[in-house]
Amino acid sequence: MTETVITPPSERTARKAAPGEAPAPRRSGRRRIALPYLLLLPALLLELLVHLVPMLMGITMSFRELTQFYIRNWSEAPWSGLDNFSVAIDFDAPVGQALLKSFLTTCLFTVLSVGLCWLLGTSAAIFLQENFRGRGFLRTLFLVPYALPVYAAVITWAFMFQRDNGIINHVLHDQLGIGDSPAFWLIGDNSFWALLIVSVWKGWPFAFLTVMAGLQNIPRDMYEAAALDGAGVWKQIRHITLPSLRSVNQVLVLVLFLWTFNDFNTPFVLFGKAAPEAADLISLHIYQSSFQTWNFGTGSAMSVLLLLFLLLVTGVYLLLTTRGRKTSDA
Amino acid sequence: MAAPRSFLWTRRIFLTLLTAFVVLPVYVMISSSLKPLEDVSGKFEWIPSGLTLRPYVDIWETVPLADYFVNSIVVAGAATVFSVIVAIFAAYAVSRYSFRGKRAFTVTVLSTQMFPGILFLLPLFLIYVNIGNATGIALFGSREGLILTYLTFSLPFSIWMLTGYFDSIPRELDEAAKVDGCGPIKALFRVIIPAATPGIVAVAIYAFMTAWGEVLFASVMTNDTTRTLAVGLQGYATQNDVYWNQVMAASLVVSVPVVVGFLLLQRYLVAGLTAGAVK
Numbered sequence: 279m280t281e282t283v284i285t286p287p288s289e290r291t292a293r294k295a296a297p298g299e300a301p302a303p304r305r306s307g308r309r310r311i312a313l314p315y316l317l318l319l320p321a322l323l324l325e326l327l328v329h330l331v332p333m334l335m336g337i338t339m340s341f342r343e344l345t346q347f348y349i350r351n352w353s354e355a356p357w358s359g360l361d362n363f364s365v366a367i368d369f370d371a372p373v374g375q376a377l378l379k380s381f382l383t384t385c386l387f388t389v390l391s392v393g394l395c396w397l398l399g400t401s402a403a404i405f406l407q408e409n410f411r412g413r414g415f416l417r418t419l420f421l422v423p424y425a426l427p428v429y430a431a432v433i434t435w436a437f438m439f440q441r442d443n444g445i446i447n448h449v450l451h452d453q454l455g456i457g458d459s460p461a462f463w464l465i466g467d468n469s470f471w472a473l474l475i476v477s478v479w480k481g482w483p484f485a486f487l488t489v490m491a492g493l494q495n496i497p498r499d500m501y502e503a504a505a506l507d508g509a510g511v512w513k514q515i516r517h518i519t520l521p522s523l524r525s526v527n528q529v530l531v532l533v534l535f536l537w538t539f540n541d542f543n544t545p546f547v548l549f550g551k552a553a554p555e556a557a558d559l560i561s562l563h564i565y566q567s568s569f570q571t572w573n574f575g576t577g578s579a580m581s582v583l584l585l586l587f588l589l590l591v592t593g594v595y596l597l598l599t600t601r602g603r604k605t606s607d608a
Numbered sequence: 609m610a611a612p613r614s615f616l617w618t619r620r621i622f623l624t625l626l627t628a629f630v631v632l633p634v635y636v637m638i639s640s641s642l643k644p645l646e647d648v649s650g651k652f653e654w655i656p657s658g659l660t661l662r663p664y665v666d667i668w669e670t671v672p673l674a675d676y677f678v679n680s681i682v683v684a685g686a687a688t689v690f691s692v693i694v695a696i697f698a699a700y701a702v703s704r705y706s707f708r709g710k711r712a713f714t715v716t717v718l719s720t721q722m723f724p725g726i727l728f729l730l731p732l733f734l735i736y737v738n739i740g741n742a743t744g745i746a747l748f749g750s751r752e753g754l755i756l757t758y759l760t761f762s763l764p765f766s767i768w769m770l771t772g773y774f775d776s777i778p779r780e781l782d783e784a785a786k787v788d789g790c791g792p793i794k795a796l797f798r799v800i801i802p803a804a805t806p807g808i809v810a811v812a813i814y815a816f817m818t819a820w821g822e823v824l825f826a827s828v829m830t831n832d833t834t835r836t837l838a839v840g841l842q843g844y845a846t847q848n849d850v851y852w853n854q855v856m857a858a859s860l861v862v863s864v865p866v867v868v869g870f871l872l873l874q875r876y877l878v879a880g881l882t883a884g885a886v887k
Contacts, residue, residue, distance in 0.1 A: 313792060316699035318713060320694045321763060328760040329720040332728035332735060352734055389881065389886050402626060405619045408611070416623060418871055423630060423868035427839045428821040430859035434633045445636055448652035464645045479629065483789070490657045490880035524823065543823040564726045574730055581727035588722050 286287060303508075333585075340578035351575065373536035373567070377580060379555070380563040381587075386561060387470070391477045392534045396527070398478065399485025404519055407493055414559060424483035431549035435476045439463035439548075464549060469557040478546050481537070485530055490528030493519070530598045531534065539588065611872035640855035648852040659875060667844075670854055675833070677862070683751050683836060684819035687758035691815040692808060693795035695763055699770035704782070714768075721764040725824050732757065735829060749831040757825050762815035769814075773798060773807030810880025813873055821846050821868055837862045 340362050348355035368374040379504065403418060406413055423431060438445045440463075447460040463472045496519065504514050542561040545553045552570075553562050564584070568577025640648050641663055643656045650816060666674050701707075736747035747753035779802060785795040801808065825839040840861070844855045870877075 281839060307811050311707070314701040314705035314707045314710075317697040321698035321717065321767060322713070324694065324756070324760045324763065325717055325720055327735070328732060329723060329728060330716070332731035333723055335731035336727045363648070387854055398626065399766045401622060405623060416627065418874065419627065420630060421874055422634065422872065425817070425837075425867040425874075426863050427817075427866060429636075429823055429841055430863045431633065431771075433841060433855055433859055434637045437855065438633060439637055440852075443649055443652055443852070445632070451650065487878065488881060491878050494878075494882050510732070511611045512786075535802070536722045540722075540726075542725055543821070546823055546827075564724075568726075568730065570621060577730070578727070581724055584724050585727055588724070589719075592722060 306490065336578050337582055339575060340582045342575050344575035344578065346572040349572075352574075356573070358575065362575045363488065363583070365378065365576050366579045366583060368588050373576065376558075376567075377563065380558045380560050383470070383556070383558055384560040387474060387527055387557075388535060388538045390474055391481060391538045392531060393464070393486045393535055394474075394478045394540075395482040396531060398482040399487075400480075400489050400523070400527075403489035403493055404515055406490070407519075420486055421483050423479055424487065426480075428543045429547050431480055432476055435479070436548050439472050446561070455575045465554045468550070469554040473545060473553075473557040473559070474550060475547060477538065477541065480544065483532065488526060488530045489523060492523050496522045532595060535595075536588065536592070564587075614670075637856045637860055637863075640853055640861050643853050645851060645853055646821070648856075649849075655767070661850075663853040664861070666851075667858045667861065668855045670851060671840055671843035671858075673837075673840065673858060673861075676835055676837045678818060679751060679834055680836040680838070680862075683754045683758065684816050686751075686755045687762075687819040688812055688815040691759040691762050691766060692812050693760070695770050695811060696801065696808065698763075698767045699774055699828070700800060702767070703774035704779075704792075714771075717767055719765045720760075729824065729828060732825075735830070736865060742864035748829060749834060751834050754826065754829055754834065754836070757829065758819040758822060760820065762811075762818045766811040769811055770807055772875045773804050774878060777803045806818075806876045806879040808880075809873055809876040813870060813877055817866065817870065 328376065330492070335352075339355075341354040341357060341359060342348075343358040344350070344352060344355045365373055365492055366373070366377055369378050373405055400552065436442075441447060441460050444463070446463060450456045451460045461468055463469065500518050500522075501514055504518055540561055542565065545557060545559050546565075549557065549562075551562075552566055553559065564580045567580070568574050572608045623628075637656075639656050640723045642659050642661070644651075644658055644660050644662065647653065647658060663708065689718065698717075702710060736753050740746050740748055747756065781803060782792075782795040782799050785799045786792070790798055821838065823838045826836045830836060830839060841855065841858055844858065
């Protein structure tokens with residue numbers, strides 16, 4: 279369409295008249311071909327240096343016996359074939375067992391966190407769609423958790439979860455009288471829930487922001503038409519708002535999934551270098567097992583397995599959602 | 609639209625609870641930062657009994673907070689500027705040109721978003737050390753190394769979002785500029801960038817916040833002089849004691865600039881998301 283706007287009419291008719299003819303020579307043709315590559319070059323070089331080459335290195339490291347003796351000259355570390363991988367997935371031995379447990383914990387954690395973030399974000403965005411007093415204020419307020427630096431926010435939560443001087447136990451135990459003695463939150467089984475609360479608190483505003491942006495693309499007259507047909511607010515949300523958010527949600531859920539599954543910052547700031555077993559998310563687990571035991575080969579193998587899992591999930595997810603979209607479009 | 613009572617009450621209850629959830633840590637942060645150490649070490653009090661500004665004075669002494677602040681500003685600021693420039697060029701190419709390898713490029717760049725940071729932490733560390741040994745350019749432990757690392761973190765999302773944003777700008781605009789005698793680069797600067805300002809601001813916010821909040825690489829790749837706030841805040845915990853009032857005061861001090869900046873610019877972020885990521 280843009281082509282028709284800029285091509286002079288004479289040239290257009292000429293082209294139509296002789297379709298088999300070679301196109302008119304372009305002005306500085308070679309430069310035009312080189313230009314997009316030149317524009318991409320900085321991004322490409324940076325991605326190569328910081329992401330792609332290190333990733334390939336990480337993959338080769340996973341096939342080597344990379345202990346602290348070889349770390350300075352990693353390329354001289356002896357090949358060990360698939361040994362690192364068999365250690366990582368030997369679920370009868372301690373290393374594999376711990377990895378499997380951490381993986382399952384991360385899966386459960388991610389499902390709960392992404393689900394809650396999505397639910398809170400979508401509900402808030404829908405409830406703030408109509409104008410009422412205080413709407414602008416709430417919109418701004420709800421973005422505060424997103425804007426706060428991770429470490430500042432998570433450190434505050436760590437303080438709130440302190441057993442003796444934190445606000446959580448003060449309210450639960452001292453004021454509401456729950457439990458015989460104040461609970462531990464940052465060690466033991468409760469740590470899973472503590473981590474989940476912090477993760478949801480930090481993550482839901484992103485869902486809110488994205489859904490809010492998506493809502494702006496829904497034409498107003500769809501609601502008006504539905505209202506004329508006698509559909510109430512709840513019906514409009516169910517039959518107009520939620521279906522219209524479909525494509526937004528597909529991207530949102532995928533992004534939230536990847537961020538949550540790979541999240542290192544939240545557990546690291548909340549618990550320090552070693553997370554309690556109940557909240558041992560996979561990123562921190564790999565970090566800890568690599569740097570604590572100085573066995574980077576096994577650590578790399580674990581990272582590669584993690585990457586394969588993420589690729590698989592993302593691939594299946596994209597396949598399912600795009601196929602769904604195609605059929606719904608037809 | 610006349611909303612039924614069920615809707616209004618659900619909304620009221622939901623928003624009240626959510627507001628409480630959001631505000632609680634902010635309240636704890638502010639109130640605890642104004643308490644003396646004995647008070648934050650004892651039982652939590654909703655209403656502080658003895659207010660003091662002492663923690664705000666002490667935070668600068670307990671750890672070299674000002675140095676960390678400068679490091680964070682330099683690192684996050686430079687990473688943002690470079691990341692935005694690189695993203696603008698790349699997004700312009702992807703949005704306005706068709707060329708071989710375009711799909712491969714976008715898929716590769718986007719998929720780096722899913723790499724677990726832990727996978728390339730150690731290799732990147734080794735690469736930086738090796739570059740340092742070979743060329744004398746100190747990347748490991750320096751601000752430059754951290755800038756270089758961070759600027760790629762926000763790049764995939766920025767390119768993706770800006771491409772969407774550029775796509776929403778009518779091609780007639782840059783074609784008209786070309787008719788007026790602008791080359792492609794001139795058209796980018798004269799037409800596309802001004803028209804895409806909200807998208808660019810949104811991407812810049814995202815890049816800055818990514819760099820300002822990163823913890824993993826900051827804790828491995830910095831030394832005593834280049835430490836950023838992300839690592840520095842852990843310094844308030846000593847072997848015997850955690851100065852919680854100072855931790856809260858310092859958290860507040862490092863948060864205020866980003867939160868205020870973000871809230872002032874947030875409408876750009878929504879606008880950028882609307883046109884860019886959400887199509």
